Amino acid sequence: MKKKFTLFNLIAVLGLCTMFTSCTDDDTEEAMVLSGQWRGDWGMYYEIEHLGLIYTFDSYDTDIVFYPDHDYATHGYGYQVDWYREGPYERMSYRFNWSINNGVVYLTYPGYPEYNTSIRDYRMNNDRFTGYFSNGTQPFYLYKIADYYNWSYYYDYDYHYWYYDDWSWDYYAKTRGAAAEGDSVKGSTKEDRIVKIGSRLAE
Numbered sequence: 001m002k003k004k005f006t007l008f009n010l011i012a013v014l015g016l017c018t019m020f021t022s023c024t025d026d027d028t029e030e031a032m033v034l035s036g037q038w039r040g041d042w043g044m045y046y047e048i049e050h051l052g053l054i055y056t057f058d059s060y061d062t063d064i065v066f067y068p069d070h071d072y073a074t075h076g077y078g079y080q081v082d083w084y085r086e087g088p089y090e091r092m093s094y095r096f097n098w099s100i101n102n103g104v105v106y107l108t109y110p111g112y113p114e115y116n117t118s119i120r121d122y123r124m125n126n127d128r129f130t131g132y133f134s135n136g137t138q139p140f141y142l143y144k145i146a147d148y149y150n151w152s153y154y155y156d157y158d159y160h161y162w163y164y165d166d167w168s169w170d171y172y173a174k175t176r177g178a179a180a181e182g183d184s185v186k187g188s189t190k191e192d193r194i195v196k197i198g199s200r201l202a203e
Contacts, residue, residue, distance in 0.1 A: 027100045031074045033124055034100070037065045040129075040142035043201030044082040046092065048193040057087035058200075064142070066098055075099035088193065105131075117202050133202035140201050 042062035048055050059082040068076040081093045096109045105119040122131025129142040 026103065027074045028072050030103070030105075030124065031068060031076075031100050032072070033126060034066050034098075034105070034129070035068045035076070036147040037063070037145040038129055038142040039063050039145055040140070041201075042080075042082065042140055042142070043136075043138070043199040044092075044197075045200055046084075046087070046089065046197045047195040048088065049195050050193070054195060055087065057084050057089070059083060059092075060085055062142075074101070092197065112197070115198065117199075133199065135203060136199075136201045138201050140199075 039061060042059070042064065044059040044062055046057055048057075061083045062080060063083070064078060064080045066076060066078045075098065077095065077097050079093065079095060081091055083091050094109055094112060094115075096107050098108075099106045103120075105122065107115075107117050107119070109115045118134040119131045120134065122129065124131075127144055129144070130139050132139055
């Protein structure tokens with residue numbers, strides 16, 4: 001009788017697990033796939049003001065990693081680095097928190113709450129991640145680099161890497177007619193340059 005009672009209890013527990021949580025629910029499965037390093041088109045750009053004129057620079061690549069808070073967690077934290085070929089910034093990096101709830105991915109940026117967004121209508125597998133931001137009409141495209149990643153290479157998070165490139169500024173001044181040739185941007189500070197940062201795919 002004791003063995004039958006134990007077996008009955010085991011069957012009952014498994015039944016409850018299946019009924020209420022399916023043991024591993026869809027959000028957990030999605031979170032397990034999402035965890036890791038991705039690269040691709042996140043649609044990022046930034047605008048700066050120089051001599052009263054606005055310059056826009058588009059990122060050519062985004063490197064983003066999602067870390068779960070623990071095994072089988074449906075939430076966690078991450079780091080994002082956007083790379084630029086032109087303009088005064090070579091890269092821009094951010095911390096963010098993420099979670100998945102009822103099939104929706106939520107991203108919150110503690111340092112930049114205006115960038116908080118959600119991702120719906122997405123498709124994701126172990127190789128590709130594509131979908132739409134909450135206010136976007138065009139999809140983003142990412143491909144997976146690794147399930148686990150050592151982010152120590154990016155030693156300074158939330159840090160905008162600043163550099164000055166004469167060629168870049170001469171190029172934009174000439175092609176867009178936005179500034180006189182030879183204008184220098186060295187006199188301005190980092191803080192008063194950036195007018196806007198965002199994703200064109202989220203607007």
